[in-house]
Amino acid sequence: MKRNFIHFIAIFLGFTFWSAGMVKLFEGHLFIGWIGPPDLIEQLQEYNLELFGKFIAVSQVSIGYLMLTSRFKLLGSIMLVPMILCILLFTISQKWIGTPYVLGVLLVMNFSILWQYRRVLIPILELGKPAKSEADALGERRKSKLGNLVWLTGLVLQFAAIKSSEINLQSSFLLSGIGIILSILSFKLDHSTPKGTKDENIPTLTFGR
Numbered sequence: 001m002k003r004n005f006i007h008f009i010a011i012f013l014g015f016t017f018w019s020a021g022m023v024k025l026f027e028g029h030l031f032i033g034w035i036g037p038p039d040l041i042e043q044l045q046e047y048n049l050e051l052f053g054k055f056i057a058v059s060q061v062s063i064g065y066l067m068l069t070s071r072f073k074l075l076g077s078i079m080l081v082p083m084i085l086c087i088l089l090f091t092i093s094q095k096w097i098g099t100p101y102v103l104g105v106l107l108v109m110n111f112s113i114l115w116q117y118r119r120v121l122i123p124i125l126e127l128g129k130p131a132k133s134e135a136d137a138l139g140e141r142r143k144s145k146l147g148n149l150v151w152l153t154g155l156v157l158q159f160a161a162i163k164s165s166e167i168n169l170q171s172s173f174l175l176s177g178i179g180i181i182l183s184i185l186s187f188k189l190d191h192s193t194p195k196g197t198k199d200e201n202i203p204t205l206t207f208g209r
Contacts, residue, residue, distance in 0.1 A: 146189045
């Protein structure tokens with residue numbers, strides 16, 4: 001039950017930031033999403049920071065997608081911490097009302113995911129001790145190269161959808177949807193390793209000697 005709740009939080013945070021980035025980059029900002037501002041890039045043009053605005057949007061799409069599709073939610077959760085902090089400081093400096101509190105809640109939700117993965121993260125900080133893999137710590141199946149490639153194809157389709165939105169909105173939504181489905185189904189291509197067994201083809205990650 002607890003694991004399902006964490007999984008739901010990862011999907012929620014992933015959708016939040018993935019859609020926030022997509023709506024910034026989509027033609028006419030015609031995309032779904034609940035946090036903004038969708039016209040951030042245009043707002044930053046006034047200060048010659050258009051490229052920075054695009055960087056934020058691309059980062060939101062990429063990091064959010066890591067969590068939305070759940071395949072690399074730990075990596076996405078780690079990368080999301082500095083992103084939320086940067087956006088939080090930006091909203092505070094601009095004296096936006098309410099937004100900092102929302103971001104604070106999202107940050108707490110993200111830390112709850114990292115806490116779930118503490119068995120993975122703590123050994124990394126304790127040099128000299130073997131670090132348990134994500135699969136070993138949480139009993140998840142190991143990721144295959146083919147599965148990773150299919151997932152990456154789904155991510156590439158998100159940026160293809162952004163470019164396609166300049167031509168046809170319907171096809172861009174279709175590309176985005178196909179990409180998400182591919183990335184979610186990429187789990188089907190992974191090798192299942194029973195809990196408590198060791199896959200000799202997968203090296204153990206260690207720090208030091």
